Amino acid sequence: MKRKIIIDTDPGQDDAVAIFLALASPEIDVQAIIAVAGNVPLHHTVENARRVLEMAGRPDIPLYAGAARPLRRTQTTAEHVHGPSGLDGIDTSWSLSMPVQTQSGVDYLIGAIRAAEPKELTLVMLGPLTDLAIALTLAPDIAGRLREVVLMGGAWSELGNITPAAEFNIYADPEAADIVFSAGIPLVVLPLDVTHQCLGLPERLTAMRENGNRCSVAAADMLSFSERFDLKKYGWPGAPLHDPCTIAWLLNPEIFGGRTVNVSIETGNGLCAGMTVVDWWRVTDRTPNALFLRDVDSDAFYSLLTSRLATLP
Secondary structure (H helix, E strand, O other): OOEEEEEEEOOOHHHHHHHHHHHOOOOEEEEEEEEOOOOOOHHHHHHHHHHHHHHOOOOOOOEEEOOOOOOOOOOOOOHHHHOOOOOOOOOOOOOOOOOOOOOOHHHHHHHHHHHOOOOOEEEEEOOOOHHHHHHHHHOHHHHHHOOEEEEEOOOOOOOOOOOOOOOHHHHOOHHHHHHHHOOOOOEEEEOHHHHOOOEOOHHHHHHHHOOOOHHHHHHHHHHHHHHHHHHHHHOOOOOEOOOHHHHHHHHOHHHEEEEEEOEEEOOOOOOOOOOEEEOOOOOOOOOOOEEEEEEEOHHHHHHHHHHHHOOOO
């Protein structure tokens, strides 16, 4: 039976590749996509989601616009990584034709969760958690209806990638993350601890490009652009690939390892703002609230990703 998912995303090159992977996987039924402000402002993330769906030949999937700003914070974006458009690295000059739904992404999310059978829907969160936090605040009953939330965000041993202590998606809206992590929803967290192991080594991107199809080449080109920042930053032989890990976990959880622990969000304004405080060693009595993953077979991950991308247009 197919896993029904809604993707909430802020494309972003790695978001685009995650969407490609979901659309290329017959085990997954993408019900809708919601674009949220994050890597770049909302008007760019909406446009980028349209481009990704059109490239993949799936303009039939409903696309909604979510939140344009964090709950309380000044907006933080990441054009320094993704470029001004968020999808730099590929040709984005063609005219878009697929529509954006007029209903707000948050209203859609509430209605879709209420309309689904209990425990039927999985949310895949690839950016800041603003949309889900607003939905939970307006409709707290939806928390008990979700199967789970699978998200890319946070870190433990890898610490931060936007500040010394914080990962970007959580830092961009820590108050939203705090609401989500406190809601009692089953959470699966793909943090930097995992994604920093999934390096886009030259031979991996070459294999992706050699698929020859439009989406594979676009994925390789986008990742080649965004990796320029990370290669300089980390000095590794390849840049980490973040968001597709969420979809890979849905498809093949056996290649990941972790444990269920308590994860709390630092919502203060000091040096640790946006930090995910992970009780890995269970030294507190805080209730475990998330499956926090720390290990991945990166060769298996890239094999899955490359083979699935080859099935797209």
